[in-house]
Amino acid sequence: MIGQTPNENSGTTHSGEQSSLAHKNFGLEAAQFDDMLIQLQAGENALFEKVFLSQFEESVKYLISTYGIQRSVAYDVTMDALLKFRKRLLAGKISYGNMRFLFTRMASQFLSQRNKHPVIALSENLNERTESQAIDSDVLDALDLAWQSLCKDCSSILNQYYYRKTALKTLAKIYGKSEAALRKQKQRCLDKLKAAFIKCYSPE
Amino acid sequence: MERFNNYIKGILSPKAEEEFVEQLIEAKNDRAQRKAWTEALARDYNVERDRPPSSSGNNRPFIYLLLVAAALGLAALFLWSNGKQSAPSFDEQVDMQIAGLTIMGDQSMLRKSMDQVDSLRKAANLAYVNHDYEDSNSLWQRLTQLPKAIASDYFYLGICQLKKADADPVASIAALQRSAIDTTYQQERAWLLALAHCKAGQREVARPILQSIVSNKAYQATAAKDLLERLTE
Numbered sequence: 001m002i003g004q005t006p007n008e009n010s011g012t013t014h015s016g017e018q019s020s021l022a023h024k025n026f027g028l029e030a031a032q033f034d035d036m037l038i039q040l041q042a043g044e045n046a047l048f049e050k051v052f053l054s055q056f057e058e059s060v061k062y063l064i065s066t067y068g069i070q071r072s073v074a075y076d077v078t079m080d081a082l083l084k085f086r087k088r089l090l091a092g093k094i095s096y097g098n099m100r101f102l103f104t105r106m107a108s109q110f111l112s113q114r115n116k117h118p119v120i121a122l123s124e125n126l127n128e129r130t131e132s133q134a135i136d137s138d139v140l141d142a143l144d145l146a147w148q149s150l151c152k153d154c155s156s157i158l159n160q161y162y163y164r165k166t167a168l169k170t171l172a173k174i175y176g177k178s179e180a181a182l183r184k185q186k187q188r189c190l191d192k193l194k195a196a197f198i199k200c201y202s203p204e
Numbered sequence: 205m206e207r208f209n210n211y212i213k214g215i216l217s218p219k220a221e222e223e224f225v226e227q228l229i230e231a232k233n234d235r236a237q238r239k240a241w242t243e244a245l246a247r248d249y250n251v252e253r254d255r256p257p258s259s260s261g262n263n264r265p266f267i268y269l270l271l272v273a274a275a276l277g278l279a280a281l282f283l284w285s286n287g288k289q290s291a292p293s294f295d296e297q298v299d300m301q302i303a304g305l306t307i308m309g310d311q312s313m314l315r316k317s318m319d320q321v322d323s324l325r326k327a328a329n330l331a332y333v334n335h336d337y338e339d340s341n342s343l344w345q346r347l348t349q350l351p352k353a354i355a356s357d358y359f360y361l362g363i364c365q366l367k368k369a370d371a372d373p374v375a376s377i378a379a380l381q382r383s384a385i386d387t388t389y390q391q392e393r394a395w396l397l398a399l400a401h402c403k404a405g406q407r408e409v410a411r412p413i414l415q416s417i418v419s420n421k422a423y424q425a426t427a428a429k430d431l432l433e434r435l436t437e
Contacts, residue, residue: 042329042330042333043330043333043334044333049241049244053241053244053245053248053249053251054249056245056249056251057249057251057257060251071253071254071255071256072253072254075252075253075254076253079238079241079242082241083234083237083238135208135227135228135231136205136208137235139208139228140228140231140232140235143228143232144232147232152336152339156334158229159229159233162225162226162229162230163229163230163233173323173326174323174326174327174330175327176320176323176324176327190225193225194211198212201212
């Protein structure tokens, strides 16, 4: 049934091994994990959010009890891990097996990184020096403002290409253009964004 | 910040600028996503950053539970004594159900490639999953006019006709009915038809559909029961 959550009304009996494996993967069976990936690739977050937001508090509690940290810190690093986890899922770098362990470890890594560098950056790659990658919230505010001046196509192309990591070839097919034409359109969008961005941002 | 200043001045190499722009757009989207999840956690799971969820079980004194129950009882009494002024009307409830529709797009289509018709179908699906119902609607319209139109084209057109800003429930009904040859979304279609008939003011046509959904405990049976009880308002 469309929209069915993991292990809901499945009407099937699971062996102990299958249940254990599903538990290691946030209640997801392998087929449900594949569905979740397909949905994520299509920009549909519903199943991902249902699975991961429902276990968010459990992760927070684990970090608090394991590391003796404040709740707000545990919340922040769990959120950081959630963002990164989704990106790695989209990039095909996480496979079905032991997602619970991976997620917890990722959150722990963010915690140890935070303890080394007080300013938390939105960098995905924890191995990079986070301070140099930090983007000021002022800059992001200006970017949000500049973004509003983009047309729908530009906004969609830039988000698809840079955030969802959709290949140029795929984008070209979606928009019914050649790859070269789409590349030029992307560049025009970037130029527009930069011009609007410079206008919106007034560095001190 | 040095890289940012160089970006503004236009003195980054093309590769460095590309990397920096990617980082900017990622940061922008991450920030928006973080905000959305924070709101969803608080709203749907009672999880907040600075305080644990209120249902901490064993530590709550019994007297506190009694106070909460008393407060809820008073609130219910207040609402009852003030009549149903704050409850949504039937039409508002139908609109809320339409706004809350979460029927997923055709996932396999989004992975496929494609001839020209499939490209159009993919674009329609993409607009749909991005909640751009105006755009999606016009793309599905185009598809249903082609010789290679399939039942699901009509199905998604039917949804978009309901969800777009200037909803056209009559067109939605026609499209949904044409999609009926494909039984894949049979239950969802029944619910959509019920909503579309309600939206079009055809409550008596919606009645047997809602009754069937409820008696079969089908998709959205609880919501269908609510609407059924309110049909005569």
